[in-house]
Amino acid sequence: MSANGVRPARAHASVDNLRTYLLAAARQAPDRPAVIQAAGSGLETVTYGELERRTDRIAEQLDALGLDVGDRVILEADTDADTVATFLACATVGLAFVPASPEAPDERLLTIIESAEPALHLQSLQGKRDCVPDSVGTARFGPDGLVVERAPEPRVRRRRAVTPIDTAYITFTSGTTGRPKGCVMPHRGIIAFLRGAAAEELITHEDRVASTAPFQFDFSLFDIGFTLSHGATLVPVPRARLNWPRRFLGHLNDAGVTQVDAVPSVWRPVVQHESEMLSDLGDSGTLRRIVFSGEAFPMDELRTMQKLLPKVAFTNGYGATETMAASITPVPNPLPEGVERLSIGHAVAGAEWTLVGPDGAIVDGPGVLGEIYLRTPSLFSGYWNDPEATRACVVPDPLDTASGRVVFKTGDLASMGEDGELYFHGRADSQVQIRGNRVELGEIELRVNQFDGVTGAVALVLPRADGDPQLHAFVTTADGAEPDTKELVAFCRAALPAYMIPQGVHTVGEFPLTPNGKVDRAKLSALVAS
Numbered sequence: 001m002s003a004n005g006v007r008p009a010r011a012h013a014s015v016d017n018l019r020t021y022l023l024a025a026a027r028q029a030p031d032r033p034a035v036i037q038a039a040g041s042g043l044e045t046v047t048y049g050e051l052e053r054r055t056d057r058i059a060e061q062l063d064a065l066g067l068d069v070g071d072r073v074i075l076e077a078d079t080d081a082d083t084v085a086t087f088l089a090c091a092t093v094g095l096a097f098v099p100a101s102p103e104a105p106d107e108r109l110l111t112i113i114e115s116a117e118p119a120l121h122l123q124s125l126q127g128k129r130d131c132v133p134d135s136v137g138t139a140r141f142g143p144d145g146l147v148v149e150r151a152p153e154p155r156v157r158r159r160r161a162v163t164p165i166d167t168a169y170i171t172f173t174s175g176t177t178g179r180p181k182g183c184v185m186p187h188r189g190i191i192a193f194l195r196g197a198a199a200e201e202l203i204t205h206e207d208r209v210a211s212t213a214p215f216q217f218d219f220s221l222f223d224i225g226f227t228l229s230h231g232a233t234l235v236p237v238p239r240a241r242l243n244w245p246r247r248f249l250g251h252l253n254d255a256g257v258t259q260v261d262a263v264p265s266v267w268r269p270v271v272q273h274e275s276e277m278l279s280d281l282g283d284s285g286t287l288r289r290i291v292f293s294g295e296a297f298p299m300d301e302l303r304t305m306q307k308l309l310p311k312v313a314f315t316n317g318y319g320a321t322e323t324m325a326a327s328i329t330p331v332p333n334p335l336p337e338g339v340e341r342l343s344i345g346h347a348v349a350g351a352e353w354t355l356v357g358p359d360g361a362i363v364d365g366p367g368v369l370g371e372i373y374l375r376t377p378s379l380f381s382g383y384w385n386d387p388e389a390t391r392a393c394v395v396p397d398p399l400d401t402a403s404g405r406v407v408f409k410t411g412d413l414a415s416m417g418e419d420g421e422l423y424f425h426g427r428a429d430s431q432v433q434i435r436g437n438r439v440e441l442g443e444i445e446l447r448v449n450q451f452d453g454v455t456g457a458v459a460l461v462l463p464r465a466d467g468d469p470q471l472h473a474f475v476t477t478a479d480g481a482e483p484d485t486k487e488l489v490a491f492c493r494a495a496l497p498a499y500m501i502p503q504g505v506h507t508v509g510e511f512p513l514t515p516n517g518k519v520d521r522a523k524l525s526a527l528v529a530s
């Protein structure tokens with residue numbers, strides 16, 4: 001019995017809960033490897049049976065702290081077996097975990113703590129965080145369970161069961177307004193998306209999936225969920241190995257990885273410095289698939305990857321944290337000549353999207369730009385403590401406004417292909433007009449990329465106090481030298497309308513990245529302001 005005599009809450013095996021859904025394999029084949037992870041300079045394997053034992057031990061200890069279903073727990077960690085066990089333990093007792101990166105600065109963690117008001121902060125035995133306020137309990141997790149340093153204040157337990165609509169996790173994304181927004185994800189939401197993803201039949205239980213995203217980026221939560229729900233093996237790639245192409249590829253090779261999940265930027269240094277080793281990895285026949293998400297894979301970089309990996313399948317995972325994701329689309333290898341924009345295909349099984357034009361009319365034909373509205377059971381519960389931001393994107397189904405059903409207004413623009421597949425055209429709020437003409441940043445980037453010596457291009461429009469917004473192109477070049485700006489601009493003029501010609505060209509050594517590995521456009525903009 002717990003503090004107020006109520007039996008502690010527990011996930012019920014008969015309804016959707018992340019713990020029961022992700023440990024189903026532990027029942028059927030407990031000796032199968034769940035996680036293969038770095039250990040010293042080598043690797044170690046944690047089986048599904050061992051993962052379940054660690055999960056239950058931590059769940060018991062969390063229970064003893066007397067927390068209530070729905071209480072928040074900061075889980076500051078990198079992905080490994082103990083992080084997964086802690087994540088599953090939280091799901092078992094109905095605690096909402098808030099993934100945090102050990103690399104996040106103190107003030108970012110404190111902002112999240114101020115907003116989420118967690119009962120407990122959890123970090124690994126090696127964790128270095130020591131700025132957690134006294135109002136929050138602290139504990140460390142490891143292979144032998146939890147070590148509680150400061151018990152959380154006792155809570156009154158009002159709930160007796162963990163239900164599928166209870167919160168599994170809250171991921172705080174650095175909202176464009178600067179204040180981080182917490183995406184509240186219910187158990188049934190993530191499970192619905194993972195079921196839809198499973199219908200793509202990308203992997204079997206024999207696969208070994210490498211996860212490269214930081215734990216606080218929900219791409220990592222997808223990797224964990226997708227892999228464990230198939231009874232396959234998760235291979236986390238620690239940052240120390242990820243940041244060295246040779247070590248990264250060695251880790252993939254040693255662990256016998258068959259699929260690598262990574263944002264496009266992860267591959268840039270690998271192709272630049274270890275293309276030979278990458279090609280050998282593809283020829284070995286073990287690596288079968290690369291899944292990317294987060295942002296469009298620059299076409300020329302993708303083509304280069306495909307030349308090195310002719311036998312590997314490429315898959316484009318598109319979607320937002322608010323619905324975990326939306327579509328999982330195969331990319332032809334090789335990409336046919338002339339294809340200049342990647343398809344994001346159709347929404348996964350169990351979901352469907354609608355394109356809505358600027359005038360509110362439904363777009364159901366090719367070539368017209370509209371905003372994607374996603375009808376899906378993987379919809380989040382809303383933004384933490386921000387009903388206004390929630391109302392702005394959880395809206396009545398445009399096809400059936402009287403029904404009371406709601407859909408996710410993605411803020412993404414797309415056009416439709418011949419058989420209804422979609423092509424991503426960028427964020428609605430980054431669409432710009434210059435002198436009344438809609439500017440396609442992707443088209444500008446494509447053209448600049450074709451200029452001799454340019455290896456990467458990002459186009460931005462920067463507002464100006466007085467006058468039209470200005471178009472700027474940021475480029476990386478093969479030898480780091482600045483391209484001849486006049487020639488580059490002339491090259492653009494030969495293919496683009498006048499209003500799409502960059503007024504500023506800036507050479508950077510490499511593109512700055514956000515903590516989640518996406519091109520940091522805000523940092524690029526700041527280069528011009530300075």
Ligand SMILES: Nc1ncnc2c1ncn2[C@@H]1O[C@H](COS(=O)(=O)NC(=O)C[C@H](N)c2ccccc2)[C@@H](O)[C@H]1O
Pocket residue numbers: 173218219222292293294295296297316317318319320321322324325326410411412424426427
């Ligand atoms: N494949 C893409 N092409 C092009 N633009 C994209 C793409 N994937 C996202 N995006 C963009 O990124 C936004 C979502 O950003 S996010 O909320 O941080 N989520 C993600 O980036 C990852 C996403 N949750 C996910 C997790 C697991 C599997 C697939 C996708 C989308 O609205 C798109 O604008």
